Amino acid sequence: MNRQTLNRLILEKRSCLCVGLDISSISFEPIRRIVEETAPYCVAFKANTAFFEAHGWKGWKCMEETVSYIRSRFPDHFLIADAKRGDIGNTAVQYARTFFERMDFDAVTLSPYMGYDAVEPFLAYRDKWVILLALTSNTSAADFQFSLTPDGAPLFQKVIEKANTWAGRDKLMYVAGATRPDMLRLVRAMAPDRFLLIPGVGAQGGTVEEVMQHAKTPQGDILINVSRAIVQSEDGPGIAAKEFAGSIARFFS
């Protein structure tokens, strides 16, 4: 799926919600139910590989089943593998095959620490995306991402500057956390016409309002991921997703 198509979906649906499937389940049924209930309110699903892997090969099989199911039942939803991989050339080639060929994900999250080598094999796929970690939403993002470089810019800014030269806005987007609005604004300034995948709304404390104000472009270019606050909601995932979608829709009027 390319940028134009994804932005059209977002504007039509007036939602940029991505539902994060952080579910510890060895069986497919509870995942299927969450997908069914939330699909009307979101434009994307994000599978967190860790939760599947924790169940071993049966969990991995469940992830494959989940991907096939979403692909056939909701072909218009953007599908993200939140894998945060990052390894050199020949190993990266294997990971790209895994997520783009064996499973038909649209995008995979990658860590920038090893540089371009770790990203390049993923860029060979047409209409597939790399989502590069830039500014993460966790507390200890401060450990290295905020390290200053000699020109006074933090490391995450250097990551964006450099990675902007690796691929165009149809292939490469950034993770930018909702928990530090001032920095999120800086990310948007550094990447004015690229998609941002924004975690940190909900359980981690970021708000839809701040994120939409700081990071949405006129075209859209934004995916807000909510995981726990939807899949673990006491009201049920469908109702929680509908509520998030409601607070998002106001900004697409």
Place this chain on the structure above:
Amino acid sequence: MNRQTLNRLILEKRSCLCVGLDISSISFEPIRRIVEETAPYCVAFKANTAFFEAHGWKGWKCMEETVSYIRSRFPDHFLIADAKRGDIGNTAVQYARTFFERMDFDAVTLSPYMGYDAVEPFLAYRDKWVILLALTSNTSAADFQFSLTPDGAPLFQKVIEKANTWAGRDKLMYVAGATRPDMLRLVRAMAPDRFLLIPGVGAQGGTVEEVMQHAKTPQGDILINVSRAIVQSEDGPGIAAKEFAGSIARFFS
């Protein structure tokens, strides 16, 4: 396995060779053969998760079988999951369970980009290790790892400085590539009594001699990983491993 035990194994065997199982195979038999042939010459095995994942759930099952087999047949060998994971708290907990509970690995490689949050859940396990990426052996390590911080030190040095405070030398070691001997020496100076896992010897051009001179301590504290040059050797993995072990043994006299 703690540092003392691993160092004793290395000194007794006069080998610090780690065989990297970078094999694209859906069946366990070729992996078993490589393990059998090379075990006498090495003290560690490293499973590259990417090569297993590329075969989907069957590959993942093959990885579990490989781990069980090495654990029962060669219980004294140190067993590394080269997974290069790195994600926040609740997700990191899942990954730690996967590699330390579901599969009985001794160590897992992690990326430092997200900071301490991504490492901490792994440190809760007794006699298990985190192997943190510091200086990698690939060309584009230069993209960010060599970025200077305001005091003139490169980022990988800052990673080591900070991570040295996260856990002791019985729980945390670093990846330090063989391809840049001067920087490898700097890593050793920053972490004088910690294990280093050293990739980049063999196919990537680093030499055993340089690595041993720059990175070995009197106690050992070193694992030299060789993957392709052993598992894809025309002479067979056993003969290739024996040759590497021979050139290593000279430094343990």
